[in-house]
Amino acid sequence: MKKSRRSGKVTLSDVAAAAGVSAITVSRALRDSSTVSEGALARIERAVADLGYVPNVAAQALASNRTNIIGAIIPSVTNNVFSDVLKGIYNAIEGTPYQLQLGNTRYTVLEEERLVRTFLSQRPAGLIVSGIDQSPATRELLKTSGVPVVQIMETGPDPIDLMVGFSHRLAARAAVEHLIEAGYRRIAFLGARMDPRTQRRLLGYRDALGDAKIDEDLIMTTPRPSSVILGGHLLGDLLARRPDVDAVFCNNDDIALGALFEAQRRNIAVPSGLGICGFNDLEYMEAATPSLTSVRTHRLQMGATAVELLARAIEGNRPEADVVDLGFDVTPRESTRR
Amino acid sequence: MKKSRRSGKVTLSDVAAAAGVSAITVSRALRDSSTVSEGALARIERAVADLGYVPNVAAQALASNRTNIIGAIIPSVTNNVFSDVLKGIYNAIEGTPYQLQLGNTRYTVLEEERLVRTFLSQRPAGLIVSGIDQSPATRELLKTSGVPVVQIMETGPDPIDLMVGFSHRLAARAAVEHLIEAGYRRIAFLGARMDPRTQRRLLGYRDALGDAKIDEDLIMTTPRPSSVILGGHLLGDLLARRPDVDAVFCNNDDIALGALFEAQRRNIAVPSGLGICGFNDLEYMEAATPSLTSVRTHRLQMGATAVELLARAIEGNRPEADVVDLGFDVTPRESTRR
DNA sequence: AGGAAACAAGACAGCGCTATCATTGTCAAC
DNA sequence: GTTGACAATGATAGCGCTGTCTTGTTTCCT
Missing domain, CATH: 3.40.50.2300 (Response regulator)
Structure with a gap:
């Protein structure tokens, strides 16, 4: 006897046989019930439930040439x-x-x-x-x-x-404008993993400083992936190079949090000694002490x-x-x- | 003329025709090249590259009754x-x-x-x-x-x-044992979303306290999903009920971070006034000021x-x-x- | 030299479903 | 009563691939 290759699963034809209709009618009923008479639909639904029919997505995809x-x-x-x-x-x-x-x-x-x-x-x-x-x-x-x-x-x-x-450019610009309005003048940009989105935030930072006619040579970046620890390192490096910085615009919240921890470690008061602004407004920004300014994105x-x-x-x-x-x-x- | 339902894509047979072999040989070549002669294999590979053949996964799945x-x-x-x-x-x-x-x-x-x-x-x-x-x-x-x-x-x-x-039970137990060794005695458990894993950590907490013969009635939990802010709230509620607590074992790092921020807000010194231990050892635990004890999981x-x-x-x-x-x-x- | 074993390649059918076209029955409009 | 429109259903033929069996060819051993 020929060995069947069937998967052992219930197929459309099984449902069709149980419901007393043809396979194609079952197919239609399942895809768009309005195209099938009420009686047939009821019998098909029963048969599907009784037999535990589950459509074979591969067969659907092959026959219809599309997927969901x-x-x-x-x-x-x-x-x-x-x-x-x-x-x-x-x-x-x-x-x-x-x-x-x-x-x-x-x-x-x-x-x-x-x-x-x-x-x-x-x-x-x-x-x-x-x-x-x-x-x-x-x-x-x-x-x-x-x-x-x-x-x-x-x-x-x-x-x-x-x-x-x-x-991202406008968002960064707005954030830096906020820092300027708050009275900060020596505002640095801290960024990790300079991907294209980050680059555009850097442009926004420059836009804001340019408009306010502020010297902008305070950019600390690294190609390494972003992390909280890295945020601390970036602030450390920045302070070594420019101890007179008064605020940091961080490319994301992890870096901002790391900067806050580093400031605490160095006994730099936030916000009086150093302003910190992050980007994205992750949940912990509101919880931090002091709570951290950020740019909320949806x-x-x-x-x-x-x-x-x-x-x-x-x-x-x-x-x-x-x-x-x-x-x-x-x-x-x-x-x-x- | 009959309209074709073909997807417009290159198929196995197209490759087979181009390589001068049958479709099944191409199929074999692509699945296990050792079953096909060198000459045929080379021609097939060329044809695949020339035609830009991409297998149809739905057809593969349907015919073989399995997927990757x-x-x-x-x-x-x-x-x-x-x-x-x-x-x-x-x-x-x-x-x-x-x-x-x-x-x-x-x-x-x-x-x-x-x-x-x-x-x-x-x-x-x-x-x-x-x-x-x-x-x-x-x-x-x-x-x-x-x-x-x-x-x-x-x-x-x-x-x-x-x-x-x-x-999780042993891990929590080890963490609480660490707190006991560090000299803490009134150790609370802070937990959110009491899912089964959390429940087993709570058991571990009780194990450790029981072994050390310590009163264990210091459990603050909430069914709400975990967050940093919630960690602060939990610590606040705990302190309202039991101001004499000297350490918290937090069910996860978010809660531990929230507890740290809340302690800072209340000017409670960590670790002298309050010990904090988290769970999972997320990246920021090491970066925090003070750095936060946790249980590293792999x-x-x-x-x-x-x-x-x-x-x-x-x-x-x-x-x-x-x-x-x-x-x-x-x-x-x-x-x-x- | 003869035959077993190993290898290479093909024929065929079918996986489970849907596109397409064909058929039947019903009913309103003329 | 004929017609055409429409609704409901069915028959048929694949979608593109692989499982299984078969056929031919080569190799190697005795």
């Missing part, structure tokens, strides 16, 4: 900023028919390109990519794929398709909006605006109040 | 602990043929069960689940699936299949080991030991040095 996968490609899973965005994505995807698949570039453009290729080969329903600095090849792949794409984290000119984020909402834009585009009713700017809020706290 | 998907199901993407584990998983999975698919339970057993069902219906190569507190139905599903499964985060009796983690290695165990099990050579205990290290720092 939304791919999200982010640089890091451990960075709090991206994990918040991811949380927003998960929240929004719940209750939709879509399933999330995650890719992790580790901040390299090449890995991003590889991931885009891998994801596209699976014919995803939509794709979420981070930032606006894709390689030309990646942009081309995405543009010609026919798959809806959302770029998140940042706004900028020339979106691949859809976009949701904010201007990360959960960014993830949620990305999914909403994508869902609409997939379903054919594209939103009027391709680019959604969620803005930011400078959130002054004790660390810059003097 | 490893599913990972974790409670939260924003919790640093899990994101570190996830990073370890991604690191280890690179260079293997497997692809990661992530599920997010948000700390609910029901969602976990749903995700396990969804993942299993895709016939994954292996599955990673978090903790040892799966529902009986989930355990049964996993056990009968035939899919290799690793439970991560914790060790315990009766593994579903494979297991890698450590004993999160990256946990993720990596999970993938290794799984890969071995998938390939048929199961490891000798089903359960890998990665242990922990109490890491004493300034916050408990008196």
Whole structure:
């Protein structure tokens, strides 16, 4: 007797036989119940429940040449900023028919390109990519794929398709303007991992200082990945070079927290001796002693909006605006109040 | 003329035609090149490159009734602990043929069960689940699936299949023993989100106090999700109830950091007036002023080991030991040095 | 030289589903 | 009564790949 290759699972035909209809009717009933008569639908639903039928997604994908996968490609899973965005994505995807698949570039453009290729080969329903600095090849792949794409984290000119984020340059500028208004004049920029977003924040820092006609030669950066410890080191190095600095604009909150701890270690009073401003407004900024000024960004909402834009585009009713700017809020706290 | 349903992509047969062999030979060449002659292999490789052939994973999955998907199901993407584990998983999975698919339970057993069902219906190569507190139905599903499964985060009796983690009870006990050795006697437990792992840490806390014959009625907990701010609140509530407390064992580092900030706010000297010990040893613990004692857990290695165990099990050579205990290290720092 | 064993490659069918076209029955409009 | 529109359902043929079996070819041993 010929050995069957069947997986042992309940198939559409089994359901069809149990419900007394043909397989195709079951298929239709499950995809769009309005196309099937009430009686048949009821019998099919019973049969599905009785037999414990679970559709085979591979067969669905092969036959229909599409999937319900939304791919999200982010640089890091451990960075709090991206994990918040991811949380927003998960929240929004719940209750939709879509399933999330995650890719992790580790901040390299090449890995991003590889991931885009891998994801596209699976014919995803939509794709979420981070930032606006894709390689030309990646942009081309995405543009010609026919798959809806959302770029998140940042706004900028020339979106691949859809976009949701904010201007890092304007946000940094607003933060530094806040420091200037608070009376600080020798304001340094502390930054790690000078990725493109960081570079644009540096531009915003320069914009603000330029407008206020302030000497700007107070930039401490390192290519190393950001961390709280590194924030302390950066402040230490800065103070060694320029002991007269009176405030630091930190490229992110980890660095700001590290700077605070370093200041405490050196008995530098914050905010009177040193003003500290971070970026992103992670949860601990409010809890710190003194509480730390930061720039609030809308990360959960960014993830949620990305999914909403994508869902609409997939379903054919594209939103009027391709680019959604969620803005930011400078959130002054004790660390810059003097 | 009949309209073709073809996806427009290059298929195996296209490659086969270009290489002058049959489709099945190309399939074999791509899966195990040793089964094909050198000449044919070279021609096939050329054809693949020339045509830009990308396999259709849905067709592969349907025909072979298996995939190269490893599913990972974790409670939260924003919790640093899990994101570190996830990073370890991604690191280890690179260079293997497997692809990661992530599920997010948000700390609910029901969602976990749903995700396990969804993942299993895709016939994954292996599955990673978090903790040892799966529902009986989930355990049964996993056990009968035939899919290799690793439970991560914790060790315990009766593994579903494979297991890698450590004993939270012993780790908490060791931390509290450290506090006792440092001379603290009125030691409180601060905990948020009393999930099963937290409960077992509480047991460890009680073990240590019981052994030292110390009164243990100093437990402050809340069902709310953990955060730095909450750590401050918990310490505040504790001090209102028991101003004579001399040390806190915090269920995680966020709470420990919040407790430190709250102590600073109240001008309570750490470690002389209050000892603080956290759990997990996140990066900022070392950077804090004073640096914070914690229990180091091997999160990256946990993720990596999970993938290794799984890969071995998938390939048929199961490891000798089903359960890998990665242990922990109490890491004493300034916050408990008196 | 003869035959077993090992190797290389192909034929064929089918995995479980959906696109497409065809068929049937019902009912309102003329 | 005929017609056409529409709703409900079915038959058929794949989607692109791999499992299984078969056929041909080479190698090596006795």
